[in-house]
Amino acid sequence: MDLGYHVPVFEIDGGTPAIAGELARVGEAAEASGATWLSFMDHFFQIEPTGLPAESNMLEGYTTLGYLAAHTSTVSVGLLVTGVTYRHPGVLAKIVTTLDVLSGGRAVLGIGAAWFEREHRGLGVPYPPLAERFERLEEAVQICNQMWDPDNNGPYEGKHYQLAETLCLPQPINRPKVLIGGGGERKTLRLVAQYGDACNLFATTPEEVEHKLDVLRRHCDDVGRDYDDIRVTVVANRGSLTPDTHDDFVREMADYAKLGVQTAIVMPPGGKPAAWIDAIAPVVPRLAELG
Numbered sequence: 001m002d003l004g005y006h007v008p009v010f011e012i013d014g015g016t017p018a019i020a021g022e023l024a025r026v027g028e029a030a031e032a033s034g035a036t037w038l039s040f041m042d043h044f045f046q047i048e049p050t051g052l053p054a055e056s057n058m059l060e061g062y063t064t065l066g067y068l069a070a071h072t073s074t075v076s077v078g079l080l081v082t083g084v085t086y087r088h089p090g091v092l093a094k095i096v097t098t099l100d101v102l103s104g105g106r107a108v109l110g111i112g113a114a115w116f117e118r119e120h121r122g123l124g125v126p127y128p129p130l131a132e133r134f135e136r137l138e139e140a141v142q143i144c145n146q147m148w149d150p151d152n153n154g155p156y157e158g159k160h161y162q163l164a165e166t167l168c169l170p171q172p173i174n175r176p177k178v179l180i181g182g183g184g185e186r187k188t189l190r191l192v193a194q195y196g197d198a199c200n201l202f203a204t205t206p207e208e209v210e211h212k213l214d215v216l217r218r219h220c221d222d223v224g225r226d227y228d229d230i231r232v233t234v235v236a237n238r239g240s241l242t243p244d245t246h247d248d249f250v251r252e253m254a255d256y257a258k259l260g261v262q263t264a265i266v267m268p269p270g271g272k273p274a275a276w277i278d279a280i281a282p283v284v285p286r287l288a289e290l291g
Contacts, residue, residue: 004037
């Protein structure tokens with residue numbers, strides 16, 4: 001099992017002028033620890049699950065990834081996850097392509113149906129009903145796949161998006177993997193089966209994750225997809241993970257590793273996240289031993 005880091009909090013010791021330097025140190029610490037993944041949220045207001053108010057610091061995700069790409073060299077970088085409503089899919093494909101080229105082939109397209117209504121209303125971004133957002137999500141993935149096909153620069157005609165050309169040059173160095181976030185059993189996991197290279201679930205309980213993966217297997221059977229081709233990742237949001245709780249964390253993740261989970265993603269706190277990453281780095285080789 002690999003370890004990844006997802007950074008949702010930008011309340012950094014030293015205030016706004018210290019954010020850039022601390023994030024550079026986060027990238028260095030993540031790679032030094034042996035992590036394989038580094039991500040940010042795709043939000044413009046802070047979200048309630050962090051325990052912070054909407055007025056807290058929040059950076060735009062792809063700009064932040066571009067900055068981190070210049071301060072890292074091995075770790076995969078992406079958003080967990082891009083909200084489909086925020087960028088036209090053709091523009092999104094170009095953004096992710098640019099990230100891939102400038103990072104040397106390390107970009108991942110994490111994407112989901114978006115959910116934070118306050119943020120949409122606040123910034124004037126249209127917030128379609130849920131069913132439409134899922135339709136747009138499917139079309140967005142189709143458009144990205146077409147734009148990353150060097151032999152197909154032709155039009156795309158969908159219900160919600162129409163592109164006269166899907167020209168995308170340069171092409172990515174490595175065709176970005178598509179990670180679809182969420183555990184919705186009827187729509188989200190079907191899209192994972194049909195289009196995803198990876199899924200992302202919350203590590204609620206091993207029993208619930210096992211159930212979600214069983215649903216995903218059934219969707220894979222329905223669409224003729226090999227389930228084993230899909231990478232399974234979980235957000236293990238353990239705010240209590242400290243140097244003194246490594247053993248508990250590894251024991252807990254062992255139950256998920258038995259289910260085939262390949263990456264556990266943890267969230268550094270605000271303040272000094274790079275120092276927190278340094279402190280839990282010994283977990284990485286222990287997780288690797290789980291398989």
